[in-house]
Amino acid sequence: MAKKSSKQNHSNRIAENRKARFDYFIESTLEAGLALEGWEIKSLRAGKGQISDSYILLKNNEAWLFGAHIHPLITASTHHYHDPFRTRKLLLHRHEIDRLMGQVDQKGYTVVALSLYWSKGRVKLDIGLAKGKKQHDKRATEKEREWNRDKQRILKAHR
DSSP: OOOOOOOOOOEEEEEEEEEHHEEEEEEEEEEEEOOOOOOHHHHHHHTTTEEEOEEEEEEEEEEEEESOOEOTTSSSOOOOOOOOOOEEEEOHHHHHHHHHHHHHHOOEEEEEEEEEEEEETTTEEEEEEEEEHHHHHHHHHHHHHHHHHHHHHHHHHHH
């Protein structure tokens, strides 16, 4: 069973993939660690991380984060090349990876990165098991969001 990620406050959040919740139905979420280098940690502390175009690939019983952009700091070492789009390994238990691989292979799900945040001094990635939305589903979501907004305005006006 997937662990429900703990609620993190806004000060701990580094980056969020808002488009993922618009493009996919999120079935379940999981918290994963990231194998990072020292310069990446320093950059993330400075808020230079972005996961909007990233995706997760399950290969050889390992999970990898592709497309996440961590911009190196100006003060980083000049004699070493820092690749901002480096492939990063996700730290998950074997049974979690097996469950995700089974869902992706058999039921047509995909695994997406939802948010990047700090937890007890470590960088964690909130990943979601998701199913793609069709265009009409996106319209319905948008319509429901607008209706809820209008409903709140009406209730506030009548108080």
